[in-house]
Amino acid sequence: MAKHEDEWEVFYYHETGRAEYARILFGEAGVSYKESTDVRGKEANHFVAFGGKPSELNFPAFAPPTIRHNKIYIAQTNTIVRYVATKLHLLPSNEIDQFYCDVLMANIQDVNAEMYGKSKATDEERAEWLKTRGANWLKLFNEPLTREKNQEYYFGNKCSCADLIVTVFLQRLDFILGKKYGEFVAKPFPALHQLRERVEKRPNIQKFLEERHKAKRNFVTTQWFN
Numbered sequence: 001m002a003k004h005e006d007e008w009e010v011f012y013y014h015e016t017g018r019a020e021y022a023r024i025l026f027g028e029a030g031v032s033y034k035e036s037t038d039v040r041g042k043e044a045n046h047f048v049a050f051g052g053k054p055s056e057l058n059f060p061a062f063a064p065p066t067i068r069h070n071k072i073y074i075a076q077t078n079t080i081v082r083y084v085a086t087k088l089h090l091l092p093s094n095e096i097d098q099f100y101c102d103v104l105m106a107n108i109q110d111v112n113a114e115m116y117g118k119s120k121a122t123d124e125e126r127a128e129w130l131k132t133r134g135a136n137w138l139k140l141f142n143e144p145l146t147r148e149k150n151q152e153y154y155f156g157n158k159c160s161c162a163d164l165i166v167t168v169f170l171q172r173l174d175f176i177l178g179k180k181y182g183e184f185v186a187k188p189f190p191a192l193h194q195l196r197e198r199v200e201k202r203p204n205i206q207k208f209l210e211e212r213h214k215a216k217r218n219f220v221t222t223q224w225f226n
């Protein structure tokens, strides 16, 4: 169990990227952590990709993000999210729902990788992807939010890591799609967009977003339609 005096550190670039899925969990839980952003410089020894020695790490980490919890270092975004959500009590209570959270995080990584693969595609190819595979992905994120009447969150009608990581995913989509976010996301998938709005209104998430803005921690990826 995480204690109040626990030390947390996030090793990642000064950008949202893959670390943002963990940072939002700290934000919701109101837990402070240190940001270490010189991952290719003075912190490069933490990463085998940047010359770190596997034998000198508590368990080898290839590339950022990594988090430190006291003396434990954990790598790989999906595992980091599972670890932080467990320690900060942001997993749903039902065990199967906890596995579904893992599925959601893996889905997010898959869509992000697919979209990254379209960095050099034309506007037409991107629009076609959004209408076909993109829409299928979004259906998959949207549908579980429409199962119950007055459903507010994915699991147990209580905000969990699932809602938080999907919110970061939607914010990233908003950044990438710009003026087309409404057409491809908010309008066809209202439950999904309303989840994002609900999460963004939570007091600790408002603070988290203000801090992100103040720190100028931005999304750094190709914007499709600008």
Ligand SMILES: N[C@@H](CCC(=O)N[C@@H](CS)C(=O)NCC(=O)O)C(=O)O
Pocket: 017, 018, 049, 063, 064, 065, 075, 076, 077, 078
């Ligand atoms: N599967 C890993 C991927 C990690 C990754 O690709 N990190 C990028 C930044 S988002 C990086 O710095 N890569 C450097 C490298 O692979 O040399 C995760 O999800 O954490």
